[in-house]
Amino acid sequence: MGVADTPDLLAAARAGDNEACARLIEENGGLIWSIVRRYFGRGVEPEDLYQLGCLGFVKAVRGFDPAFGCQFSTYAVPKIAGEIRRYLRDDGPVKVSRGLKERGAQIKSAREKLTAALGREPTLTELSAETGLEREEIAAAEEAGLPVASLQMETGDGLTLESALGSDGMEEGIVEREALRGAIDSLPDRERQVILLRYYRSMTQEQTARVLGVSQVQISRIERRAVDKLRRKLEE
Numbered sequence: 396m397g398v399a400d401t402p403d404l405l406a407a408a409r410a411g412d413n414e415a416c417a418r419l420i421e422e423n424g425g426l427i428w429s430i431v432r433r434y435f436g437r438g439v440e441p442e443d444l445y446q447l448g449c450l451g452f453v454k455a456v457r458g459f460d461p462a463f464g465c466q467f468s469t470y471a472v473p474k475i476a477g478e479i480r481r482y483l484r485d486d487g488p489v490k491v492s493r494g495l496k497e498r499g500a501q502i503k504s505a506r507e508k509l510t511a512a513l514g515r516e517p518t519l520t521e522l523s524a525e526t527g528l529e530r531e532e533i534a535a536a537e538e539a540g541l542p543v544a545s546l547q548m549e550t551g552d553g554l555t556l557e558s559a560l561g562s563d564g565m566e567e568g569i570v571e572r573e574a575l576r577g578a579i580d581s582l583p584d585r586e587r588q589v590i591l592l593r594y595y596r597s598m599t600q601e602q603t604a605r606v607l608g609v610s611q612v613q614i615s616r617i618e619r620r621a622v623d624k625l626r627r628k629l630e631e
Contacts, residue, residue, distance in 0.1 A: 451478030
């Protein structure tokens, strides 16, 4: 029996019923494993990846609202993948040069300091002034620590590139070929920055607009244009 057939069980789990949540995990082990398999061979044991997937599944259960207008599984998949990706990015084996790692740490420290002082995400110009690094150096250091491009990357609004591109089911092949990362790299600078901030940094359009110093309307237009280009590129 799948999640779609057990709305009462899902409702109970959302309300904090741990037994209901455990039953949902058991019934949806196949779904969780299907996501976990995408990340085999990255230096983490399958069982550990599965536990991360379960954690993402539980977060999806707690955060799901039927008012979203989508099936629970559609909502859960990016949450499961996101939990695994966060571990691989933050705690897993990351092969980045020492210089870039140190620069990335410097940028992270400056961002935290400025965020606390300004009460918002700092702009690239403000980060440049704080660190003494050029905007291009900041972008290079931050991109070096990004995970492999994935259609399951999620914005602060809960949107994924998979849903934006209408590419359901393409995830595994795209990750293997790294075609999506190549397509993103081919975008003009401003469009690439918007995609990276929205889908890698999980920012909302409003947050992205503040960082880049433009209006939310402009971000919406830039993002729409970039997504259209990515869709065409991936269809080639």
